[in-house]
Amino acid sequence: MARYSKQREVIENILHSTTAHPSAAEVYAKAKEVIPNISLGTVYRNLDSLSHDGEAQSFTVGDIAHFDGNIAPHPHFFCTKCGRVKDLECDMDKLLSLMTGLDGCEVDSETVLLGGLCSECV
Amino acid sequence: MARYSKQREVIENILHSTTAHPSAAEVYAKAKEVIPNISLGTVYRNLDSLSHDGEAQSFTVGDIAHFDGNIAPHPHFFCTKCGRVKDLECDMDKLLSLMTGLDGCEVDSETVLLGGLCSECV
DNA sequence: ATTATAAATAGTAATCATTCCTATTTAAGT
């Protein structure tokens, strides 16, 4: 019981209505606009469970986890100057096929993260 | 003055004599075998400066930074069961050429990290 | 060799993202 909380719904909406790859703190700030007393722990717990349920993916930039409502595996680019994280596009199967050393392994997560200066910051 | 410390040399040797991608804590443990009173801060500082000087690269698995004495860009695979991190091989230029969305960007770091079960743990 | 000095270290305290804990609240089934 008590499975569909308003908090989870709000967090899910935030993730699905942005392409900005927010951190937990940023999701928390946005969620507070709707639920002023939502707690940070709730944000973390729901971001985790959304990721586990396949409704989001996460990746770490520096020390900070970022969340993406788009679950299709794709590479990301982060700008070391402005901090923005952008989506890249890529045929991930083709990408995997370029690699050797995976014999006998079972791959179930793929993180591709490029860093540098974005077109606005070059 | 005081630029070539024994500590830095030991840490550099540890990185260059393993393919195990140790964390800072693991480097610290190994360095202690040679310099028992070396401090963890010194390990972090030297790992950082080695990375900045292009003598090592680092990447984050979970929450933990791992260090690699091999500075050539290459993908890594970590096993979610045993925790091992393995090197993969890949033509990184070809990998980059698969991507779109980088127009106008200046790429200066490339992290490719696959996760799953390694051949020993499958 | 001795000395002067800037850089590096050891040890410890502080930081900060994330996780854990618990009393309270909430949603769903009866």
Place this chain on the structure above:
DNA sequence: ACTTAAATAGGAATGATTACTATTTATAAT
């Protein structure tokens, strides 16, 4: 309405990393 399992709020704890400072060390000039 009542029961109960799941979720929350708020705050405390964790743990990797960084910052701080007094002390030590390596280099270069005397």
